[in-house]
Amino acid sequence: MANLDFSTTPFADFAYTKIFGTPDTAAHFAKVFGDNASLQRALSALQRGPAYFYRDNVIAFDEDVAEHLFFVIKGVVRSCKFCKSGTRSVVSFYLPGDLFGWSEPKLSLSIEAATDSEVLFIKRSGLLSLASRDVRVANVLLTAASNEIARAQEHVLLMSKSAKCRAATFLTDLWVRLGKAKYLDVPMSHQDIADYLGLTIETLSRSITDLERSGLISRVTGRALLLRNHFALGRMMN
Amino acid sequence: MANLDFSTTPFADFAYTKIFGTPDTAAHFAKVFGDNASLQRALSALQRGPAYFYRDNVIAFDEDVAEHLFFVIKGVVRSCKFCKSGTRSVVSFYLPGDLFGWSEPKLSLSIEAATDSEVLFIKRSGLLSLASRDVRVANVLLTAASNEIARAQEHVLLMSKSAKCRAATFLTDLWVRLGKAKYLDVPMSHQDIADYLGLTIETLSRSITDLERSGLISRVTGRALLLRNHFALGRMMN
DNA sequence: CGCTCATTTGAGGAACTTCAAGGTCAGTGG
DNA sequence: CCACTGACCTTGAAGTTCCTCAAATGAGCG
Numbered sequence: 001m002a003n004l005d006f007s008t009t010p011f012a013d014f015a016y017t018k019i020f021g022t023p024d025t026a027a028h029f030a031k032v033f034g035d036n037a038s039l040q041r042a043l044s045a046l047q048r049g050p051a052y053f054y055r056d057n058v059i060a061f062d063e064d065v066a067e068h069l070f071f072v073i074k075g076v077v078r079s080c081k082f083c084k085s086g087t088r089s090v091v092s093f094y095l096p097g098d099l100f101g102w103s104e105p106k107l108s109l110s111i112e113a114a115t116d117s118e119v120l121f122i123k124r125s126g127l128l129s130l131a132s133r134d135v136r137v138a139n140v141l142l143t144a145a146s147n148e149i150a151r152a153q154e155h156v157l158l159m160s161k162s163a164k165c166r167a168a169t170f171l172t173d174l175w176v177r178l179g180k181a182k183y184l185d186v187p188m189s190h191q192d193i194a195d196y197l198g199l200t201i202e203t204l205s206r207s208i209t210d211l212e213r214s215g216l217i218s219r220v221t222g223r224a225l226l227l228r229n230h231f232a233l234g235r236m237m238n
Numbered sequence: 239m240a241n242l243d244f245s246t247t248p249f250a251d252f253a254y255t256k257i258f259g260t261p262d263t264a265a266h267f268a269k270v271f272g273d274n275a276s277l278q279r280a281l282s283a284l285q286r287g288p289a290y291f292y293r294d295n296v297i298a299f300d301e302d303v304a305e306h307l308f309f310v311i312k313g314v315v316r317s318c319k320f321c322k323s324g325t326r327s328v329v330s331f332y333l334p335g336d337l338f339g340w341s342e343p344k345l346s347l348s349i350e351a352a353t354d355s356e357v358l359f360i361k362r363s364g365l366l367s368l369a370s371r372d373v374r375v376a377n378v379l380l381t382a383a384s385n386e387i388a389r390a391q392e393h394v395l396l397m398s399k400s401a402k403c404r405a406a407t408f409l410t411d412l413w414v415r416l417g418k419a420k421y422l423d424v425p426m427s428h429q430d431i432a433d434y435l436g437l438t439i440e441t442l443s444r445s446i447t448d449l450e451r452s453g454l455i456s457r458v459t460g461r462a463l464l465l466r467n468h469f470a471l472g473r474m475m476n
Numbered sequence: 477c478g479c480t481c482a483t484t485t486g487a488g489g490a491a492c493t494t495c496a497a498g499g500t501c502a503g504t505g506g
Numbered sequence: 507c508c509a510c511t512g513a514c515c516t517t518g519a520a521g522t523t524c525c526t527c528a529a530a531t532g533a534g535c536g
Binding site: 162163199200202203206222 | 491492493494495500501502
Binding site for chain 1: 317330397
């Protein structure tokens with residue numbers, strides 16, 4: 001895990017907020033809540049933002065009162081926890097279209113921008129009361145929560161596998177979540193990934209190098225990867 | 239992880255079902271759903287069981303269609319996953335009063351009795367439509383799902399700590415969940431715990447022995463433990 | 477008691493971490 | 507244009523933790 005120097009961690013909040021949403025906002029929103037106009041209006045009354053965060057900015061602090069759910073419009077958001085020992089664990093990455101932040105009454109994790117990103121805040125109480133009047137909203141919430149459970153449980157399973165398997169699984173999952181593009185452009189830092197996988201950056205790097213040497217993936221440029229052998233990757237993931 | 243011999247694993251289903259609930263059923267039900275009579279009636283129309291399972295019986299198979307949620311009345315239930323390699327991971331333990339089984343449309347884990355136990359099956363579709371009519375039910379469901387998320391995320395965090403810390407955390411959490419009794423009577427097998435913590439039984443045993451030698455806990459009889467030094471345990475948990 | 481099954485203990489090896497150094501790349505200023 | 511810088515990633519060697527295998531001990535039960 002990363003041994004982070006808190007003095008350099010940007011806990012100051014450099015986020016700036018715009019009044020009006022971007023086209024992406026509506027698109028991702030519609031994907032999750034459906035494109036019903038009256039529902040959209042009801043929802044937009046509950047939202048704050050979108051707010052923009054630079055990489056490593058803190059979006060919400062661990063232990064803060066959890067008044068809002070978070071909806072990612074752009075970029076990658078991570079939830080993570082710091083130990084007294086100074087180590088960090090990344091619990092989850094959230095991508096555009098993800099709705100999260102279920103812990104109550106306080107956040108149990110710090111929410112941070114893993115890349116420059118754009119996040120919508122949705123008032124929890126308002127969303128819940130809307131859900132009690134509109135079954136569709138209730139279903140969206142339960143589906144989002146179920147997805148979060150499934151992902152966390154998959155993560156637990158991942159953590160008792162070998163380093164190489166963890167890396168292979170992470171890359172494949174990310175490739176799927178990002179839409180199975182030809183090249184996988186890994187958006188977050190290796191440190192973030194290592195902290196997510198419960199490995200050191202060194203072990204992560206060695207695992208990726210291993211995968212490359214075995215011909216399962218290859219590095220194209222900087223952060224772009226090509227997943228060459230999906231069958232072998234699948235076998236590796238177990 | 240356990241390398242289980244499938245030929246001896248009791249995949250046959252020895253569960254037997256009684257028509258009428260036990261007093262415990264109502265008590266645990268009321269704790270979760272409140273003791274509203276009309277609500278109780280509506281719920282009881284959706285439930286099947288209670289069903290009784292002996293230790294290691296399978297309650298529901300991985301990949302089965304997830305038609306029901308599960309509600310534990312008595313005993314301990316585990317959710318787990320088997321790999322092709324024959325290893326097993328335990329993802330969660332559920333205690334009396336726990337409502338779980340959110341994955342859709344199929345189960346992604348096998349649900350098994352970790353001790354002799356008593357489980358209620360609640361029709362998912364019925365519960366969801368009840369939730370859309372009754373806000374209280376909707377809140378119960380969201381709360382249960384939130385708890386599940388929190389627990390899974392805690393589990394993820396746990397998996398990147400040392401063996402001794404994992405053992406200490408597990409025992410303390412269990413003690414809390416079981417009501418902070420004077421003695422902690424560990425209900426599940428060491429193999430189950432090891433598979434939950436991502437350790438071997440040997441490492442688990444050594445960790446517990448370590449904790450005992452350091453005076454943090456002591457063994458009373460067979461499965462009963464005394465958590466001696468809660469402060470030191472807390473420090474160990476980090 | 478003598479069986480079985482669960483847990484403990486020990487010794488050796490594998491996987492991962494740690495520490496330390498080297499390499500790559502983008503941005504910056506001469 | 508090129509050297510300089512800092513952030514990030516990679517590689518190597520040594521150390522630690524945990525796993526594996528094997529055997530001993532303990533607990534429950536007919």
